[in-house]
Amino acid sequence: MTLGNNIDTPAAAGALIRAQRMNHSLTQQALADTAGVSRKFLIDLEAGHERAELGKTLAVLAALGLSLSPATSMPRGSDYDPDRRDYGATFTDLLAKKDFEFAIKMLADYATASMKAGRPLLQRNPQLNDPQWSAALAGITNYTAHRLDQTAPAWTRRIRPLKEAWMPAESYRRVREPMRRLTQSETPRELAAMNVFIRERSLATA
Template sequence: MMSSELGTRIKAQRKALGMTQGELAASAGVSRKFISELESGKDSASLGLTLKVLHELGFEEPALRKVPDRGEEISGIFRRSLAAKDYEYALRLVGEYAAESLQEGRPLLRQRPAIDDAQYLVTLAALTRWVASKTDSITPAWARKTAASAEPVFLSEKIYPVGDRMKQLIRSETPKELREMNVWMRERSLATA
């Protein structure tokens, strides 16, 4: 593969993930100048650093086949569960998404999930921000751009009523990234799914 073709593929994948050159550089531990030179097809790029960038973008080295996107898979599972109004399963998936992302060391939803439920969308954005903070990784652009909910989001209320005392307890144990998005969920419910 020619370095110009590699650079084109790297740039396309970075843009598809909604990342700037600076964000990719920070995430891969390289300079923004290195990313710029890599994307422009400069032949003298360090192989070791190039492999770090490719890994960060989800490419499988050395064949440069794209690793299956677990985030796309997760998005589809949420879409089907919410379309079926299976809120109990969807609520369980929230915890599984958080736990699996923590285990992977980065948010798995790199692109906006294709779901219509505004409460779940803002919850997944908040969780994605939380995971990025916990794993010291880049928050995907879609999650940064998602606005906070105007109304408090207690996803469990889609299944059963939540009393005021329980809401008070949940609020006291909700991580900052979720609170900022007006999403209320106990941290221990996320990390132990």
């Protein structure tokens, strides 16, 4: 077995699936339809979401001394490694493609990767053209810095709060009033200060 070709984490499996889908020029919906799964499930899977049940499966395999090996080489480069991913470029690309649903998953990915790295990974302004997403990233950066008992990067102080309350989920679907109230009540104060509302539990992907 070739070193480095093992699929032993949900993130590794998600990276391979996303890379192969893009190599075949398939949209998430097209692949989901072919596989007979929902697009939401596929989004979670590509994001390395442990609650997609893959994490438990891999844990069982590891306990048996087994791992999954792909028939093709594992994708390489910083785009597939959350600790080295250029999140500024990632969000620029996703917003240009209007892939808002996956962009929301990347917000959680960014928060989780920052916590695992022990510092906010966006140390410089991502310079997005969209004030809403800029505010969301600034809020999450402040949130992770506070949880790590660190000073937030200076760029976050230059991002102004939004004039109106905004939920990223509204980029692609309607949010009903009960969920709106719940989201607002469970949003970390650092995000609420930017007038961006995301439930704290939604920021954890691992």
